[in-house]
Amino acid sequence: xxxxxxxxxxxxxxxxxxxxxxxxxxxxxxxxxxxxxxxxxxxxxxxxxxxxxxxxxxxxxxxxxxxxxxxxxxxxxxxxxxxxxxxxxxxxxxxxxxxxxxxxxxxxxxxxxxxxxxxxxxxxxxxxxxxxxxxxxxxxxxxxxxxxxxxxxxxxxxxxxxxxxxxxxxxxxxxxxxxxxxxxxxxxxxxxxxxxxxxxxxxxxxxxxxxxxxxxxxxxxxxxxxxxxxxxxxxxxxxxxxxxxxxxxxxxxxxxxxxxxxxxxxxxxxxxxxxxxxxxxxxxxxxxxxxxxxxxxxxxxxxxxxxxxxxxxxxxxxxxxxxxxxxxxxxxxxxxxxxxxxxxxxxxxxxxxxxxxxxxxxxxxxxxxxxxxxxxxxxxxxxxxxxxxxxxxxxxxxxxxxxxxxxxxxxxxxxxxxxxxxxxxxxxxxxxxxxxxxxxxxxxxxxxxxxxxxxxxxxxxxxxxxxxxxxxxxxxx
Amino acid sequence: xxxxxxxxxxxxxxxxxxxxxxxxxxxxxxxxxxxxxxxxxxxxxxxxxxxxxxxxxxxxxxxxxxxxxxxxxxxxxxxxxxxxxxxxxxxxxxxxxxxxxxxxxxxxxxxxxxxxxxxxxxxxxxxxxxxxxxxxxxxxxxxxxxxxxxxxxxxxxxxxxxxxxxxxxxxxxxxxx
Numbered sequence: 058x059x060x061x062x063x064x065x066x067x068x069x070x071x072x073x074x075x076x077x078x079x080x081x082x083x084x085x086x087x088x089x090x091x092x093x094x095x096x097x098x099x100x101x102x103x104x105x106x107x108x109x110x111x112x113x114x115x116x117x118x119x120x121x122x123x124x125x126x127x128x129x130x131x132x133x134x135x136x137x138x139x140x141x142x143x144x145x146x147x148x149x150x151x152x153x154x155x156x157x158x159x160x161x162x163x164x165x166x167x168x169x170x171x172x173x174x175x176x177x178x179x180x181x182x183x184x185x186x187x188x189x190x191x192x193x194x195x196x197x198x199x200x201x202x203x204x205x206x207x208x209x210x211x212x213x214x215x216x217x218x219x220x221x222x223x224x225x226x227x228x229x230x231x232x233x234x235x236x237x238x239x240x241x242x243x244x245x246x247x248x249x250x251x252x253x254x255x256x257x258x259x260x261x262x263x264x265x266x267x268x269x270x271x272x273x274x275x276x277x278x279x280x281x282x283x284x285x286x287x288x289x290x291x292x293x294x295x296x297x298x299x300x301x302x303x304x305x306x307x308x309x310x311x312x313x314x315x316x317x318x319x320x321x322x323x324x325x326x327x328x329x330x331x332x333x334x335x336x337x338x339x340x341x342x343x344x345x346x347x348x349x350x351x352x353x354x355x356x357x358x359x360x361x362x363x364x365x366x367x368x369x370x371x372x373x374x375x376x377x378x379x380x381x382x383x384x385x386x387x388x389x390x391x392x393x394x395x396x397x398x399x400x401x402x403x404x405x406x407x408x409x410x411x412x413x414x415x416x417x418x419x420x421x422x423x424x425x426x427x428x429x430x431x432x433x434x435x436x437x438x439x440x441x442x443x444x445x446x447x448x449x450x451x452x453x454x455x456x457x458x459x460x461x462x463x464x465x466x467x468x469x470x471x472x473x474x475x476x477x478x479x480x481x482x483x484x485x486x487x488x489x490x491x492x493x494x495x496x497x498x499x500x501x502x503x504x505x506x507x508x509x510x511x512x513x514x515x516x517x518x519x520x521x522x523x524x525x526x527x528x529x530x531x532x533x534x
Numbered sequence: 535x536x537x538x539x540x541x542x543x544x545x546x547x548x549x550x551x552x553x554x555x556x557x558x559x560x561x562x563x564x565x566x567x568x569x570x571x572x573x574x575x576x577x578x579x580x581x582x583x584x585x586x587x588x589x590x591x592x593x594x595x596x597x598x599x600x601x602x603x604x605x606x607x608x609x610x611x612x613x614x615x616x617x618x619x620x621x622x623x624x625x626x627x628x629x630x631x632x633x634x635x636x637x638x639x640x641x642x643x644x645x646x647x648x649x650x651x652x653x654x655x656x657x658x659x660x661x662x663x664x665x666x667x668x669x670x671x672x673x674x675x676x677x678x679x680x681x682x683x684x685x686x687x688x689x690x691x692x693x694x695x696x697x698x699x700x701x702x703x704x705x706x707x708x709x710x711x
Contacts, residue, residue: 067673074676074680077680077683078683081683081687118673119670119671119672119673120670120671121670121671121673121674122673156691156694159687159690159691162687163684163687163688163691166680166683166684166687167684169680170680170684173677181671181674182673182674182677185674185677185678185681186677188681189677189680189681189684192681192684192685192688193684193688195688196684196687196688196689196691196692199692200691202691202692211692255648256644256647256648257644257645257648260640260641260644
């Protein structure tokens with residue numbers, strides 16, 4: 058039973074839930090895009106601030122949720138990402154001929170789902186929050202319903218996510234059947250050596266891997282990614298790439314950590330194969346793409362593969378490296394999609410690679426930021442991505458995962474090619490008229506993009522600050 | 535009870551196979567209702583009378599009847615059946631079908647290898663369900679409420695048609711333009 062003392066630990070979730078209801082009721086009174094926008098920004102900011110008001114020390118709130126430093130860090134990261142996405146959404150949707158207010162309700166609810174996933178300590182709460190996030194994403198992806206590609210992407214995601222959710226649920230059921238426990242923190246105690254070898258338990262783990270692997274778009278389950286990224290509105294693609302994947306990864310990391318190596322070797326091998334396949338195939342498939350959103354989609358598959366290396370390292374260093382890398386990945390991906398949506402005009406998005414020809418000569422600062430983002434994704438020194446990859450390698454070597462580490466290095470080199478191809482395109486001189494990049498004159502979004510630029514450089518040059526925060530919040534998870 | 539359990543499970547499996555293989559949408563839906571009713575019986579024999587009642591009232595009762603009405607209103611008919619036939623040529627289903635059969639074989643193997651622990655039947659009353667739902671799992675109920683809200687808002691947005699009819703006074707203003 059929940060009591061009054063525990064309820065304040067869920068303050069961010071309560072704020073987000075209330076905000077969604079208030080925006081919904083405000084529509085009944087009067088539709089106003091600016092109000093919905095500013096109100097949701099304020100709600101995200103408030104939820105972020107409320108994180109500093111609560112004192113967490115690994116307290117469980119009923120059986121379902123747990124609030125510790127780890128969940129607090131990820132909650133903050135997700136809410137900050139959602140704030141950025143809400144901010145870049147205003148100029149993107151402003152000129153479009155649809156109702157815009159529902160977008161913010163769905164965005165807040167999707168964030169609520171993601172945040173609840175991160176604090177989940179129970180299969181049931183994880184599944185419910187996953188569904189809150191997925192269901193809002195179906196409609197977010199198909200939000201521009203006059204656009205047939207968006208509708209197609211939405212239906213694809215609906216079918217795939219529903220199937221993967223049922224697979225995940227079946228996996229949870231099998232694990233529950235063998236252990237009689239659905240709480241993560243108590244799961245390990247129920248796994249005896251006999252249970253770990255039990256074929257029903259391993260089958261359950263395999264189904265869970267498939268279900269969560271779908272959300273994280275790891276390789277055998279990645280087929281939806283490019284279509285959904287390409288079809289969804291750019292801010293929504295940013296949400297799918299960062300918040301949705303990050304929340305699923307945070308849960309997987311907690312799950313893996315709570316099992317604490319008491320799983321059968323075959324589960325570990327399955328993860329390793331998936332990681333290797335994601336790193337290689339994600340990067341190789343990106344090589345021949347012409348659509349920038351699809352390039353980012355394949356690149357995100359590769360990045361989640363890198364993250365799996367830190368997960369498999371299964372050490373304290375590994376967890377910290379994974380968290381660090383996820384932060385740099387969030388910043389890079391958010392700015393990349395931020396720029397794409399920033400440059401988008403009234404009815405079209407700038408996604409073709411050729412559209413970016415000569416960007417530098419007309420919008421030098423934007424091109425510089427985009428180059429910076431691409432270099433960070435590729436992991437060039439002096440950017441945040443380099444430090445992230447450095448810690449990943451460190452954790453991989455520390456746990457002597459040689460094959461995984463070598464694949465990580467090789468696929469990073471492959472990745473360099475297509476990132477630089479995009480960068481090169483921006484610096485190619487082109488004689489096209491200036492009006493081509495007509496989008497992008499919204500001041501708050503420019504300020505946020507500039508902030509991202511500073512973050513990327515800051516973390517790249519002085520990684521100590523972020524490391525201290527991680528060290529402080531996640532001493533031993 | 536055991537005999538009833540097995541009869542109901544076999545009916546559920548057969549009815550579900552008929553749902554998937556049926557060409558006529560209405561027939562498929564009727565079979566789905568049969569399948570859900572059979573699952574209701576399975577729940578009942580496993581000692582969950584409340585779940586059995588919910589299965590009948592909510593799934594077989596409310597949701598499926600709604601489905602049947604919608605499909606009848608769409609009135610798909612023979613032309614749709616032809617179209618569906620062309621979609622599901624054997625090239626389309628052969629590969630996934632083989633993979634599914636392999637998975638089914640694995641599943642049967644997994645369940646035959648595992649030793650059952652025997653059923654200890656404990657009947658769970660509706661009162662206990664309610665106590666658990668609104669006791670330790672109250673936050674789960676709240677999340678489910680958010681889930682419903684998400685679904686409604688999403689469906690409202692996607693399903694909304696653009697209003698084309700204006701008030702007659704407005705129409706006059708529109709006409710010159």
